[in-house]
Every structure is written in structure tokens, then in C-alpha cells.
Amino acid sequence: MELMSRSAMKIPAGEETEAGSCLRPGGGSPEPQLWNQGSQGRGDSLAVTVGGRVFVVDKALLTDHCEYFQALYQSGMRECLQTELHLRGLGAAGFVAMLGVLRGERPALGANELVEAIEVAAFLQVRALTGHLVDLIDSDNCLLMCHTAFGYGVRELAHRAALFIRDMRSELREELWSLPAELVEYIDSLAPCNYMAVCSHAPSPELLQDIQRTVCYLDEDSRDWRVLTHLPKESSTTQAGLAVLDNKLYIVGGVHDVSKKVMDCGFCYSPVTDTWSTVPSPKQPRYNFTLIGHEGCLYAVGGEYNRKAISSVEKFKVSHGAWSFASQLPCPAASVASAKARSRIFVCLWKAKGATDIHEYVPQEDRWLLVTTLVRKQSYGLCMVAHRDNLYVMRNGPCDDFLMCVMDQYNLTSGQWSAVKGQYGNSKGSLLTATVRGDSVFTLNRTVTTEYAIEDSRWRTKRDMKGFGRIGSIYTFLLRIPKDAAQLKESSRADSPGQHYGLVVRDPSSSARCLNDR
Template identity: 25%
Template sequence: MRLQGGVMASSEEMVQILLEGRSYTASKSKLIEKSDYFRALYSSGMRESGAGSLQLQGLSPQGLELVLRFIDTSQTSFEKESLQELVETASFLQVTCVLDLLLAQVRLENCAQLCQLSEVYGIHRLQAAAASFMADHYHEMLRRPEFGLFPDSFRAQIWETRMKGSATLLAVGDFVDNALKFAQEDNPWSMLRYDEVAQSWQPFANNLPPAMMNVRGYGSVVLDNYLFIVGGYRMTSQEIAAAHCYNPCTNEWSQIAPMNQKRANFKLLTLNGKLYAVGGQSLSNVECYSPEHDWWTFIAALPTALAEFSACACQGKIYVVGGYTTRERNLNVLRYCPARDAWTVLEPCSFHIRKQQMLSFEDTIYLVGGSIHELRPNRKPPQSEDMLTVQSYNTVTQEWLCLKESVSKSGLNLTCTLHNDGIYIMSRDITFSTSLKHRVFLKYNIFTGGWESFRQVPLVGQNMIVCSLYLPNALQV
């Protein structure tokens, strides 16, 4: 065997391929086997099909060498610098097996280039694979300059692709069920997936970061179908600034840039594609995280430090309600405008609430649970301040409404999330004597205003959050 033009030749019938004054020797049988172009040529009966040499034009020598190497050895290089020449030549010579191999070569470093090349040469499967990869790694793509060169409509399409899948309730926390063995006793930090048909929680296999174990008082929120868990404190009472992110499209956790400020018992929320960490234990400062740049920056601080408050975003602004200042109850509703980077103090409430959860839908904020203390005169106090209530605050009219209450369910230490048509709530029955075996599971329908109860959650645990994410179908089983 001998090497001519970078390709191994043998005693079988060989042909010469000429390009830009260079000559390459290749096996005729292998050309016919792996190239639709050559197969059609040599079966056409044309004059060129019987010649011992063939002239090609309009291709790059580098691309031809890569493709001929693959035809001869079934191996080639997929370096980013030569991708264009490889795709161009493989498309022209219709070496589809090379293009199929590219499906497994999609990476952060080349997916944008492969998407553009596949569009130019009409390689639809490769284009779909590259676009799907970009959707699966959306925040990482935001940080790459080449992604910003795509039209806004294309980037919006990538985001929409990321939001496809099945909306699924997930729970994260320290819990264990002795019957189902959700977690091991030495590592109770786990994730569960809710099966809405069977109305049961099932183990959800993934690798939770060990650094998140035994952390309390953290902030959690979902942005662009990523779950973020940020800050908190360890059992040693040491506050942390670390931030982790779960990507359901890849079923992987990763660590992002830590906050500038260590903080616990703060509120983490999303607004305009960014994260906001608001306040914390004896803190008034606020910082904002940009997924595009993977960094946190301080913004305008709260008018005063608060404890046991809550916050959420609604209609492009941040609202903070309840809690305590260093001296008294906080009765004011605080509103942050990102365009002005400033806080406004709105009309005070006629009641005091603490430890509530806040969610928003359209122009309405929902306050779930918490401990409520009525301040209006001649108002009969409730039997207990610890009861599960749902209240609404209209951000346009600034009107408060009490929508639903349950005196048998606790409004403290609950977790909730918006999912489909309602607010899904994990709370506890206030008649239980233990704070561990306390999980009840119900939904408040925001359209009908009614409660819907589900089976009790057979869990022992605490430090739990519940969230709603879009899972790929492969993770539903």
C-alpha cells in the first residue's frame, strides 16, 4: 500500500481525483460505497465514469482531504477550524455518513457554526440537533458572542424549544420515606418527581451537589427552565454565597458565580431574565445576577433591613411585603423599579403578615400562608395566627382580598409553586405533634378559587421546596 495525496492506496482499482493542481489517489470501490456522488457518477455511463482520473472544482483541498480520509479509514477530524470545509465537501460529495457522525460532535464550541452551516447546505437533521443543543444549554449559549449574532427571532425560537416538554412538579429537600427508600439515611438530600396520574411522589435520579447538603435558609427560583438554589447557611450557622443551578434538559447540576454577599433567609426571584437576591438576615442590600455574563452586581438597597418578609416580581417590578424592621412591624408594601433602580414605599397594609410565600400571575400577587395579625379596630382575631390562607394583592388597584383560608392547615414553613392552573402547596396538619411528619399536599385553583386536596405526602423531612419545571419525555419514566 502507498500514500498519495494523504490517502492510503492499494492494489485494488484506484482513481485519481484532481483539485487545484493537486492529485489524490482513492479506492474506487470505497468511493462508490460511501459517496452518493461517486456512486451516481460511476453508474451513469458518462465518459467520466470510465476515466482513471476525475477533476473537481469549487472545493477546498483541506475539506477534500478530510472526506477522502474518512472514505478510506472511516475516521476524520472534526476540529472547529476545519468544520466549514468538511461540511461543504461532505455535502457536495453526498458522504452522508460523515454528516451523521457530526450529530454526535455537537458541542458548545461548535453548535452555532454547525447550525449555520447545516442551514446553508440543507442538512436538516444536523440543524435540528444543533438547535436542540443550544436550547438544552441556553444560559451557556447566552455567554457566547456567536449566539448573539443570530436574529432575535431565532434566539426566541431556541428559548421556546427549551420550554417544551411536560410541566412537572419536583421537590427538593432533606427527606426520607422508610417504605419507598427515597434517600439513604446518610444522604437524605434528594429530588422527587410527582406523578399526577398516580398522585404519588417518585424518586428522581440525578446527582445533587454534595456542597448543597445540610444547607438551610437558601433561596430558590426557576428561570428559563433552570432551577437555582442560592445562598443559605450551614448547620454550623455559617452563611454562604454559593449558587447552584439544575438543568432539567440535561439532568445535571452546575455551579454558577457566587453572590457578592453571603446571605440566608433572603428572597430569590426572577425579573426580566435575571435573578434578584433581596435582603437577608440583618441585610438591606440587593444584588442582581445576569445569566448572560454569569456575575452578580449590587443594585439599590431596600429602604430598611427586613426579617421574615417575602417578595416576588409582578408586571416588571419587584414587590416586598410583611416582616419586621429592626424596630417594628413592616406594614408598607415596597416596590422596586429596575428602569429607575429605585424603591418606592406604597400605601401601608391594614394587617401585618410574616413568613408568607408570594407568587404572581398577570397583575395579581398571591400571598400564601404566613402568620397574619389584624390591625383594624373591631376586627375579630382569628382562632390562631397559624392557619393556611391565600390572599391577593392587585398591583393596579392596590386592593387586598382574602380569598381562602383553612384553620386545619398550617401557614408556616410551607412551600408552594405555580403549576398549570393553580398554586400547589405543601404544608402540615396543625394537629400533628411533630414538625417532621407534617406534609399535606393541596392546590388552590386561581381561576375557581377552590381547594383541591391530594394524597398526603408520606415523607419525613424538612428544608423542602417544590417547583415546576419542563422535563424532557425521557425523564418522565
């Protein structure tokens, strides 16, 4: 994969860091093309010339979302009174992409459009555009994104692209030559995502075998499972909600025993400091629910209470430390299958006669939207994962054969369903615990852990590794483990099983040096 040089990006010499000098009143171009974006009704229209095209845009749209224009119109300069502005050194395609994002669209972008969009995000300081570019990172564009974003100083995008490359380093190793040596060094300094697993356990006395109450990670070099930390003895993962948010593991809810008494508090694990802390429980007691981490918040979706399914949804804003109620599910549901695709939250809700509704939760509007319905005779969605702009719904096999899973793929861009070739059963891992990393899917059962490569029409087996030989239901997720923390765990594997029992605390100073996903 060849990366564009800075000269090929059409950046005039001497202007790439002088955003203020790129703006002048008037300044038309020969035979400009007029693009009327329409007024939003909040302010005056502004004619902006970019790359030989004239865009008529509501000034409020730009000042609300672009830090560059916010600063300009608060400066008191004469440009504040102009109705026509000329942006030099920016590409029209990047400006079009920005306007689309500000209108709530999710435009797909080719390589040249990506470069111009990154340039616009850098010079005009458009957070929404940067967020959209982060959502578009994949194995086809991650190197271009990383290189360009570092060059223009879009730090969040550059870091997220670097993390993606780190997670897929083995697949991209032959293409890393196209990046500067210092950028490759930075990528290698990051901690990769580890495939993690934990079994369901209720609070227990000291006599319970400690090795079962553990959070484990897959050591892909040895193809074996290692213990990262032990669960606090007061915690329960039985019918609890588990989610990762900002590289921290949250365990919320759960029950004490067969009485279904709900836990009073939840727990949070930080791999950077190797410590557990407590978090409050939702206002509505619940178990067998789905916990989703998204943009600084946890969402407790559905579940059961007093052995009845509920439709209640609650939001926990970590920075505030409190739960609040959100818009309810369209119907009561427990153990809801969910997935996040390009920063969008989706859930499966089962219906009668083999129908599975896919709903999207829109946090900004606090509402649920019906996206599509999958109808398959004698079958319903059991698990869902996302890769790029595709949702993969795993369901029980034909004739109620729950030992086999079949899959359907829904493309969010085209709005089309298609069947994924083959069946995936317990002989090659259970897809009911599938987890996506890069272009791979990890699944497991007690006998084998399998990595699949995601291809256009099927999932191809890449390799088999040791199974997760523990009892109970299995939760899987991804977590970034600081390199020195993993080395410490490896060197202490011979320690007695009870050495780290309960709340784990150690000196975080060494871990703080590692670069991790925020």
C-alpha cells in the same frame, strides 16, 4: 372558545407578509381622527395614519423600539424624508396598544385588540409589545394568542402561549379542537411544568441517608412524589436562596451548620442535561435570603450575616457570570416573601403593628417603589404568590394561630385590597410554600399535597395527593422536565440510593430533542 379566522382579522389579501408594501407617503383617509402623542424632545414629529386615525408621534420613539422603522430610516429611501406616513392593513387599536407600551403603560386588551396588537408586533417588529403580550397570557386568551401569533410568525409569543396551554391541557382539552392539528401536535410535544420540592440540608458526610438529599417532582398521574436528581454532597439548602431561571434550578448561599458559616459557592441544575454545575456566591456573604430569577438575572435580596438582618441586594447576570450590587431594600430584612406578577417583581417587608409593605423592584431603573401597605391586627405577610394581575398575601391566622393561614388579595390594576374567603391550614397543606401554575395553586406539607383552583373570591380544593414526607424546611418551585428524562427516572427508581449521588452527569443527546421553556 372560538378563534377568529384570518379573514375576520381584517387583513387585506396579499398584504399580510408584505410589510414593506404597507407603507406609503401621505395617503390620508376620509375624516381622519388626530391623536397627538406629543414629542419626546429627541427628534421630529411624524404623522402616522393607521386604520383611519392619524397619530402624531415622535419619530425617535418609533425608531428606538420598532425594527421596522429602524430599517426604514436607515434605508435611504424617499420615505425617510416624509413627515406623513400611512400604514395599511394594521388596526388602530393595535397601534394604540403599541404606543401605550412604549410609553411604559400596561394596557389591558380585549380579544379584538389582542389580534390587532399581535399583528402590529409582527409587522413593525416591536419587542416591547411582544413582551407585554406574553405577560397578558392567561386561560381566557391563550388559545387565541397561540393561534394568532403562529399565524403571524411572532415566535416568542406563540411558544410562550403554547407552553401555557401545555401546562393547562387537562382544563383546556375541550377547547383544543379550535386549533389546527399541527399546532396541537406542537403543544403536546412540549414538556409541561412539574411541581418540584426540595428540603433543607447542609453539606454532609457520605453516611447521611442519600434519599433525603434529593430534588423531587410530583407525578400527577400517580399522585406521588418521584426523585429527579440528588443534591451535590457539597451543597447546602439550609437557609439558602433557591430560584428557577430559564428552566434551571439555582441554589445559592446556605450555611454549613449551626455556626452559620456561609457556603463558598452555589450550584445550578439543568434538567435538559441532568447535570449540576457551580456558580459563584454573592459578594456579600448572606443566608436566609430570597433569590429571584428574572430576565437572565438572579437577584439576592436581603438576608442575614453574622446573625443580623441586612438590606443589601445583589444582581447576578448569568451571561456575565459575576455579581454586582443593586439598590438596597428600604430596610434590613431576612426571609423576604416575594412574587412575580406579569414580569414585575414584588416583595413583602414586615413593619410594626401588623403592617406589611408591598414594594416593587424596577430593574430598568434599579429602584424600589412602595406599592401598597396591608394592615391587619396581630398579623403579617408570610408568603406571597401572584396570579394574573393579583397578588395573594398569606399571613398567620387571628389570635397568633400559626396553624391557620388567611389571605388577602391585592389587584395591581385597580389598586384595591380584598379578603379571600376561608382559612387554609395544615389539614389541607401549608400555604407557606404555595406555587402557582396556570389557574392552580399547589401547596404541601408532610402528609398531603393539595391543588387549589383559583377563583374570584376564594381558592377551591381540586384534589389531594400524597404529602412530601421529608424532614426540614421545604422549598417548592416549577421546572420543565424533558419527557425522556422523566421516563428514565421512572425506569430507574429501583436503583440503589447512592447510584446518582453527588454531581450527576449523563449523556444529554436524548434530552436535547425535547422542546423546553428557554
